[in-house]
Amino acid sequence: MEKFGTSDFLLATLWSGWRRWATWTVCLTAILIPASLQIATDAEFAFASLELLPVLVIAWMGGKRNGLLLAFLAVAMWAVSDLVSEHQFSAPWVPWANALTRLMTYSVVALLAAQLRLQLEREHELATQDALTGLQNRRSFLEAGDAEVDRSKRYGRSLAVIFLDIDDFKQINDSKGHAAGDAALRATARALLAALRSSDQVARLGGDEFAVLLPETGYDAAVETGRKIHLAVNMALENFPPLKASIGVAWFEQVDRLFPAMLKAADELMYKVKESGKNDMRLRRIAAPERLIAGQ
Secondary structure (H helix, E strand, C coil): CCCCCCCCCHHHHHCHHHHHHHHHHHHHHHHHHHHHHHHCCCCCCCCCCHHHHHHHHHHHHHHHHHHHHHHHHHHHHHHHHHCCCCCCCCCCCHHHHHHHHHHHHHHHHHHHHHHHHHHHHHHHHHHHHCCCCCCHHHHHHHHHHHHHHHHHHHCCCCCEEEEEEEECCHHHHHHHHHHHHHHHHHHHHHHHHCCCCCCCCEEECCCCCCEEEHHHHCCCCCCCHHHHHHHHHHHHHHHCCEEEEEEEEECCCCCCCCCCHHHHHHHHHHHHHCCCCCCCCEEEEECHHHHHHHCC
């Protein structure tokens, strides 16, 4: 199944809403103008090869169906221009042979462009997503975190980092097998996605460890989200006893460190939960540096 227009990858944001129709309008105009010039000059000038560019653009952004549709429209337009112009062909079938040749050429370009785009998107997903859960992987999450830290510093906004670890995960792998463990991880991922906003970032860092980044989030909202996650994950793990979740929530009033250090702060809070009995949540409110200094 094609996934064009479902991510921000490779100009996909241009294939949504009014931008999609704007792109179609530009590309249709791009095939109409050369065909009109051919008619106006009685086929003295032919720009059939220029039609490949709009076909390639539509196929790249919209997938093979849209690319093949534009290829057909481009060929139809050229066939009309050949028939309407006063150009004399050596045989009546020549314009139709030209149309068939163009259709084959344009279609191949459309199919190749769409397939290349799809392959690149798959490679991108493999590099940025966890294969088991479909969540971001560690590398992608750290990159997103670095970008969000820069943005939060620029605008002086708070954010929160949540670290989650599944309690007794090794026990279910040993007793019920890795298939049950994989199912528990997928259930955890679904619960996390259901509990978060679309603007939040969530990743499986490896093993049974997950992390969440909450941008532009106040302390109370971070606490509420942490509790919501804890409840949702534990409900999802009810079918996998004795699994539960331990969670650490680090809220930063102002970003004063690199993202890996922020993630480590949440990780340390999670380990404190582990040390005190598991299946709980621990929070830490990290005030802005100037407030810490003023309070000394």
